[in-house]
Amino acid sequence: xxxxxxxxxxxxxxxxxxxxxxxxxxxxxxxxxxxxxxxxxxxxxxxxxxxxxxxxxxxxxxxxxxxxxxxxxxxxxxxxxxxxxxxxxxxxxxxxxxxxxxxxxxxxxxxxxxxxxxxxxxxxxxxxxxxxxxxxxxxxxxxxxxxxxxxxxxxxxxxxxxxxxxxxxxxxxxxxxxxxxxxxxxxxxxxxxxxxxxxxxxxxxxxxxxxxxxxxxxxxxxxxxxx
Numbered sequence: 124x125x126x127x128x129x130x131x132x133x134x135x136x137x138x139x140x141x142x143x144x145x146x147x148x149x150x151x152x153x154x155x156x157x158x159x160x161x162x163x164x165x166x167x168x169x170x171x172x173x174x175x176x177x178x179x180x181x182x183x184x185x186x187x188x189x190x191x192x193x194x195x196x197x198x199x200x201x202x203x204x205x206x207x208x209x210x211x212x213x214x215x216x217x218x219x220x221x222x223x224x225x226x227x228x229x230x231x232x233x234x235x236x237x238x239x240x241x242x243x244x245x246x247x248x249x250x251x252x253x254x255x256x257x258x259x260x261x262x263x264x265x266x267x268x269x270x271x272x273x274x275x276x277x278x279x280x281x282x283x284x285x286x287x288x289x290x291x292x293x294x295x296x297x298x299x300x301x302x303x304x305x306x307x308x309x310x311x312x313x314x315x316x317x318x319x320x321x322x323x324x325x326x327x328x329x330x331x332x333x334x335x336x337x338x339x340x341x342x343x344x345x346x347x348x349x350x
Contacts, residue, residue, distance in 0.1 A: 137161060139188045142256040143197045145204060146339055147225045148263045152332065153203040155343045160251065163192030165217065171210035173220035173227045178210040183217065190235060190257045191217060191246035198222075216247050222259060231262045239272055240298030260339050269296050273303060273341035275333040280347045284326055287346060290319045291333045306335040 138161035145153040164184050171178045185192045191209075198204035208221035219233045220226060227233055235242040236258040237249055251257070262269060277289040291306040302319030309332040312323040323331070325346050333341035 137188075139251055139253045139255075141188065141193055141251045141254065142342075143193050144256070144258045144342065145194075145197075145222055146258065146260050148228075148231070148261045150334065150340050152340060152343070153223050153225075154197055154201045156197060156201065158193065158196055158200070160188045160193040160196045162186050163189070163195050165191060165195040165209060167209045167211035167217060171208045171212070171218075171220040173208075173232070174210050174213040174218050177212035181211055183211070185247055188251040189247055190237065190242070190249035190251060191219070193251060193257060194219070194222070194246065194259065216245055219246065219259070222261075225261055227261065228263055230264045230266070232265055234260045234262045234269055236260065236272060238298065239274065239294035239300070241269060241296045256342075258339070270338050271295050271303075272339040273306060273333050273335065274300070275331065275341040275344045277331070277344045277346065279345065280349055281325055283348045284324060286322045287325050288320060288322050289315075289331065289333075289344070291315045291321075291335075291341065292319055293338060303333075303335060303338075306333045306338075306341075308333055 138159045140157055140159050142157045144155045164182050167181050169178055169180050198207040204223045210218045210220050235246050271293040274292045281287055291303045292300045293303040294300050304317045306315045310323055313321050315321045329346050331344045
């Protein structure tokens, strides 16, 4: 069972650009955004009780660019992530109890994935590098294996009316990828084939997400129209 906590702060580092994604149990995407983050102050709350009683209202500085620091930074610019509920009740460090009003269920938790693999350390300890991708997923039941994470690949700029080839890959808990058959796109069109490919016609600037039952929805792919 993986909880988003840690025992020690990350080492010092300059601000780096990293992407943070947050997805609820129902598949609602709260944020998918790239931000720069570095040393960050995060606040715990006395109301955060997912690790039991004893959390307090306090502030802690996380040195360097960390996964928890990035989430905290994102909550400052994305209202969908507020309130951010963090507990300091655990002996192992800070833990995430709720994001954007979506609290961890008694049988669940907020899972942290880094570059498509379940994190083996807490969010305080995850030192981010340039262009790393973090994903927070609201797991409903820690007795069940975490679902595969979908990843959508496609061109970022095309001519108006062009048919765009897209591919959907699935990453398991260890970060191993494979093509995903039967994934649907938010813009419609045919489901992906056995190799994970499908095509859609794009007439205007479009954001596309891939989904499939019992998986974590993909990143958003933005396709712009060439002038």
